[in-house]
Amino acid sequence: MYETQDIVYRSAIERASQDTANALLKTSGDPYNWENLTASQVRSVGMAKYDPTNKLPMEYVLSIDKVGAVTPTRVQNLLGSQYSFQLLITTLDLNTGTWTSGDTIRDMTSAGNTKTKETASDVVAVERIVLVSEFDIVAEFKNIRLTAKPTTLTQYFPTNKAYLDAFDYYVYVDNSDRVSSGWVEVNGVTGVNRVVQTSDFPSPPPLVRYIDPVTQKLKNETDLQQNRVQTRLAGSPGDTADVYVIKVPKGTPIEKINPENVNGVKARFVLYVWSR
Incomplete structure (x- = not known):
């Protein structure tokens, strides 16, 4: 028993x-x-x-x-x-x-x-x-198949005032040396104020760019609201690239945003x- x-x-x-x-x-x-x-x-x-x-x-x-x-x-x-x-x-x-x-x-x-x-x-x-x-990946485009005539891809990520007070946001492009041209924009901000410009490519990987909350019009209301991130990347057929939007604690040095931490x-x- x-x-x-x-x-x-x-x-x-x-x-x-x-x-x-x-x-x-x-x-x-x-x-x-x-x-x-x-x-x-x-x-x-x-x-x-x-x-x-x-x-x-x-x-x-x-x-x-x-x-x-x-x-x-x-x-x-x-x-x-x-x-x-x-x-x-x-x-x-x-x-x-x-x-x-x-x-x-x-x-x-x-x-x-x-x-x-x-x-x-x-x-x-x-x-x-x-x-x-x-670090949190709040939006991602995995294994983008590069072509000479790419299409525009769209994702969304949330922010509010509390998030913007506590976190910074970055765009991280892996395999950026394989991209011949392209861009990444947030909330429809185009032209010279895009987060990633066509002139940024090709670049030694990874390509990391800060998302300015004012310039990119990140949502800063009390409630969480969605921000639209879009990308279009061109390159040789057969090559791939990844694009992430990364949320990091405010003040994180840009050199710490690397594959290990992502x-x-x-x-x-x-x-x-x-x-x-």
Whole structure:
């Protein structure tokens, strides 16, 4: 009987741990922009970046805004009050290729612990490899097939006054050395005030340009509103290019906007759970 009870108990704590980890890593929360809302407006939390194009969470790709907004209380609500936890997110040391405790992104524990994971008799650990980026790709044109007579492509990305106070926006063009001519414009601003000019091509990749919120007429109302970004790129048939609109923390140096930061850095997510 005791052995059976132990198996049932272990199964319950493992299930709660896995469910909590999946909610944090595979969903963006409800609503998907919960990190910008008041506590009363949030139904559930998740740390996966939200893809505004496909309107789906990007599983195991974490938004630094969401990672920073998660609190011990919100994790506890997902897990259940009968358990204690420690949540640790640690970056990969690119120099040694090993996990190091010195590169910590988040380290939080539940409140009111009567015992730690070191003193608990039974601890469940859920570990995942994730991507974490402090930069958000808010609009993207992937694998644009270059031709001599390209068509105009259109996407949208949201801004409001709070976003513009906290973030800068850049256009990032990968494989820009393969583009013979073209442009990128925001909100229909053309001519000499385009974000990316025809004269910018070809360019050593990547080509990075700041989106001036005044010149490009970025939406700055209280509510989020959509900005239109359009691009038309020409080049040799068979070549491809990528164009991103990237949201970065205000004041981020332009030299930090690189493929690693755009696509995210590898990190280790570990959720330790034990009974109170």
